[in-house]
Amino acid sequence: MEGMEIAESIQREQLERMHDFLGPRASFDSEPAEPSEEKVVKKREAPISFANPRAREFFVDGTKIPDVNFDAGPSWSGLMPISGAKNETRKLFFWFWPTNNASNVNDLLFWTNGGPGCSSLEGFLQENGPISWSWGQAEPTPNPWSWTNLSNVLWVEQPVGTGFSQGQPSISNDDELAAQVAGFLEQFLEVFGELKGSNFFVSGESYAGFYVPYIANFLYEHPNPHLNLKGIWIADPSLTWGLVQQEIPALRFAQANKNVFPFNSTFWAQLQNISDSCGYTDYLDKFVTYPPAGQLPLPAGATFNNVTRAVGVTPECRMHSPIQRAVGIINPVFDVYRVTDTFPNLWSVLGFPRSTQEFVYFNRSVQDAIHAPHISWETCGGPVYINPATGGPGNDQSVASTLSVLPNVIEKSERVAIVHGLADFILVAEGTRIAIQNMTWNGLQGFQTPIEDESFLVDNMGVFGNMHSERGLTYVEFFYSGHMTPQFVPWAAFQTIAYVLGKRDSPSA
Numbered sequence: 078m079e080g081m082e083i084a085e086s087i088q089r090e091q092l093e094r095m096h097d098f099l100g101p102r103a104s105f106d107s108e109p110a111e112p113s114e115e116k117v118v119k120k121r122e123a124p125i126s127f128a129n130p131r132a133r134e135f136f137v138d139g140t141k142i143p144d145v146n147f148d149a150g151p152s153w154s155g156l157m158p159i160s161g162a163k164n165e166t167r168k169l170f171f172w173f174w175p176t177n178n179a180s181n182v183n184d185l186l187f188w189t190n191g192g193p194g195c196s197s198l199e200g201f202l203q204e205n206g207p208i209s210w211s212w213g214q215a216e217p218t219p220n221p222w223s224w225t226n227l228s229n230v231l232w233v234e235q236p237v238g239t240g241f242s243q244g245q246p247s248i249s250n251d252d253e254l255a256a257q258v259a260g261f262l263e264q265f266l267e268v269f270g271e272l273k274g275s276n277f278f279v280s281g282e283s284y285a286g287f288y289v290p291y292i293a294n295f296l297y298e299h300p301n302p303h304l305n306l307k308g309i310w311i312a313d314p315s316l317t318w319g320l321v322q323q324e325i326p327a328l329r330f331a332q333a334n335k336n337v338f339p340f341n342s343t344f345w346a347q348l349q350n351i352s353d354s355c356g357y358t359d360y361l362d363k364f365v366t367y368p369p370a371g372q373l374p375l376p377a378g379a380t381f382n383n384v385t386r387a388v389g390v391t392p393e394c395r396m397h398s399p400i401q402r403a404v405g406i407i408n409p410v411f412d413v414y415r416v417t418d419t420f421p422n423l424w425s426v427l428g429f430p431r432s433t434q435e436f437v438y439f440n441r442s443v444q445d446a447i448h449a450p451h452i453s454w455e456t457c458g459g460p461v462y463i464n465p466a467t468g469g470p471g472n473d474q475s476v477a478s479t480l481s482v483l484p485n486v487i488e489k490s491e492r493v494a495i496v497h498g499l500a501d502f503i504l505v506a507e508g509t510r511i512a513i514q515n516m517t518w519n520g521l522q523g524f525q526t527p528i529e530d531e532s533f534l535v536d537n538m539g540v541f542g543n544m545h546s547e548r549g550l551t552y553v554e555f556f557y558s559g560h561m562t563p564q565f566v567p568w569a570a571f572q573t574i575a576y577v578l579g580k581r582d583s584p585s586a
Contacts, residue, residue, distance in 0.1 A: 198454075376394075494574075500559045
């Protein structure tokens with residue numbers, strides 16, 4: 078068949094294009110030496126060095142990172158206390174990588190994953206670090222979209238109770254979390270003093286929609302004289318109640334993606350009845366206007382706790398979990414983080430989101446190489462919060478960031494970006510739109526004009542999503558991406574973080 082032959086030929090062309098796109102496989106000993114030739118390998122040098130002798134305790138040789146067959150360059154990692162107290166036992170694990178571009182040496186970017194309790198080493202290894210070992214990869218490769226191309230980057234496992242970090246959790250809200258991060262930064266800068274005076278940026282994803290705004294707000298209200306905080310970047314963030322970011326938009330999301338939610342007509346009708354009776358069906362069309370007509374109302378399915386002021390949902394109005402359970406029956410490897418994933422699933426060296434791998438990378442000899450404690454490391458752990466009344470495990474008592482600190486952060490920052498993958502179902506992009514339209518910053522509520530379709534472009538690719546900017550806030554939705562945007566569409570995420578860092582005038586091409 079001529080058509081099949083043409084399709085197969087185009088597929089082969091696409092594979093070659095992909096290899097060119099990813100760049101050459103880097104290796105510090107990729108060419109075999111002649112028998113009489115002694116090959117001299119020149120190690121990569123950092124554009125920054127540290128005079129404090131203590132910095133040597135954290136040094137990581139980029140040619141000796143286990144299982145990495147290329148020179149990743151110098152870095153520094155280990156445990157750093159959250160205070161200067163003599164008997165401080167609470168320590169956060171960090172991995173600091175200097176930029177590979179000397180022109181960016183005055184910038185410092187902080188990254189945290191969410192959870193709560195999920196490790197930032199996931200972000201490092203599978204999203205935006207210089208070493209990429211993503212799902213299905215047999216071995217690590219250099220990451221051409223590493224954020225170290227743009228800035229010095231500090232990946233931190235926080236709060237206490239996350240990853241390699243040590244000590245007993247002692248926080249019950251994110252003001253306390255932010256104070257501990259600020260204390261960590263003070264200790265970090267005492268060792269790595271050459272970073273004092275840096276332009277500082279805070280970034281993260283998922284539950285970092287709480288973490289990042291609270292950290293930034295604390296630093297704006299309690300300035301560190303050695304860091305010049307400029308802005309924040311958060312991806313697929315928890316910004317408000319689950320009712321808003323999951324329940325209300327869940328049915329519309331499934332209907333828009335029927336190819337991966339192929340329910341029968343009876344179940345679709347059941348879902349529609351729930352949506353109609355609980356006030357979800359016309360919520361976005363009726364209330365999410367540009368500009369908003371006022372504070373957005375709670376739908377019929379909402380509950381409200383007069384004591385805690387928390388908003389929830391009645392059991393009969395749950396929409397998100399019934400959809401997730403049902404699709405999981407007909408797609409055994411359904412991935413709530415990226416709904417386009419289907420059977421069979423790819424293994425992950427970190428054991429996330431499914432444990433089908435032979436080993437977990439950070440439980441191997443790499444622990445010695447990066448000065449990590451010898452423990453059983455997990456991508457997502459915890460608990461990280463305590464119950465303030467009992468001292469036992471508890472939940473975050475913080476008010477969602479769009480309803481508390483995020484407006485202040487936007488007003489004090491030079492640039493703030495919120496990005497969201499359109500294939501993410503654990504937090505739905507339309508719910509993020511609701512959260513933004515219900516938030517007031519710089520004197521007005523929400524965006525005043527609509528988010529423009531097909532307005533976000535990627536260099537040399539074309540249209541890649543939707544975006545809008547107003548009053549210091551930029552919002553971008555990515556095609557193709559699920560929850561972990563720097564992993565799924567690293568080229569698109571790269572443009573948006575470059576914008577926040579001031580390296581681009583616009584996140585769009």
